[in-house]
Amino acid sequence: MAGRMCTRKWRSYRHRFLPWVVFNLSKNEKTLRHVTERSEDSLISAEQITQSLLKFFIVLLKGYNGEHRTSKDKEFLGHNEMFQTLGFCIDRRPSTLPLAGTGVFVVNGVIPKGTVVAMYPGTVYQPYDPILFQSIRNPFIFRCIDGVLIDGSDKGMSKMVFKSCSGRDRLGPLVTSDTSWLTASPRNPLAVGQYVNNCSNTKPANVCYQEYDVPDRFPIELWQFLPNVNFSQDARRPLRCVVLVSFRDIAEGEELFSNYYTIVH
Numbered sequence: 001m002a003g004r005m006c007t008r009k010w011r012s013y014r015h016r017f018l019p020w021v022v023f024n025l026s027k028n029e030k031t032l033r034h035v036t037e038r039s040e041d042s043l044i045s046a047e048q049i050t051q052s053l054l055k056f057f058i059v060l061l062k063g064y065n066g067e068h069r070t071s072k073d074k075e076f077l078g079h080n081e082m083f084q085t086l087g088f089c090i091d092r093r094p095s096t097l098p099l100a101g102t103g104v105f106v107v108n109g110v111i112p113k114g115t116v117v118a119m120y121p122g123t124v125y126q127p128y129d130p131i132l133f134q135s136i137r138n139p140f141i142f143r144c145i146d147g148v149l150i151d152g153s154d155k156g157m158s159k160m161v162f163k164s165c166s167g168r169d170r171l172g173p174l175v176t177s178d179t180s181w182l183t184a185s186p187r188n189p190l191a192v193g194q195y196v197n198n199c200s201n202t203k204p205a206n207v208c209y210q211e212y213d214v215p216d217r218f219p220i221e222l223w224q225f226l227p228n229v230n231f232s233q234d235a236r237r238p239l240r241c242v243v244l245v246s247f248r249d250i251a252e253g254e255e256l257f258s259n260y261y262t263i264v265h
């Protein structure tokens, strides 16, 4: 009986980070996110995500193309632009949870409910792509509803694969993805979503993951701020990105927490 229930739950899960979620499932039963329909899992529409990213990327582009900037200015440019355009700023800091490593915090401003708060960077693997070596002991493999995987690790082989795919996909002088999320100072400061920790019994989730396929009409000169790249050059589908959207208003100083595990009934 328990086995059958477990199998049913397993079949209806949406997102997971292995082996973290499997290991913690029983411990964190209260923190599972339950939704009754697949559509309920999307807090905002794809069009709202597009508009939000366009608004921010256009400002980033102007900033990075601006003259009279020193390299020091450029280091903080993303954060300044983020605060001015979106009204908040996020960054990585040691987590408030014991033994949880790094987390992501609202360091300036407030985030209203239903806002695109962060992006989950990484190499995008279709269900048929080989990912075995990159996935070994890698807690940053994010699983989308349709089996697409995103490897958000910024180290070792994962890092090499991302850089190589990004170089391969350049269109002459046009860069079509951002590799700076692999460093401590991403040009697009939204691209730190892979460091958002799982909620706990005392720290409920304030953001959730939402899949987003980049539409054809997304301006090519703004692709340089997208922190995702396809592993396969011949992936015959739009580029998959994952954004984190706020469940509620989030105050300055708060840490972001997501649900690593969502059950669709």
Ligand SMILES: C[S@@+](CC[C@H](N)C(=O)[O-])C[C@H]1O[C@@H](n2cnc3c(N)ncnc32)[C@H](O)[C@@H]1O
Pocket: 017, 020, 095, 097, 098, 099, 100, 101, 102, 103, 139, 140, 194, 195, 196, 197, 198, 199, 200
């Ligand atoms: C996707 S990473 C998140 C970033 C991670 N905190 C780090 O510093 O690399 C997932 C890993 O973070 C840690 N983690 C996430 N949520 C946690 C929690 N609520 N309590 C303890 N550790 C957590 C676990 O080690 C997990 O395997």
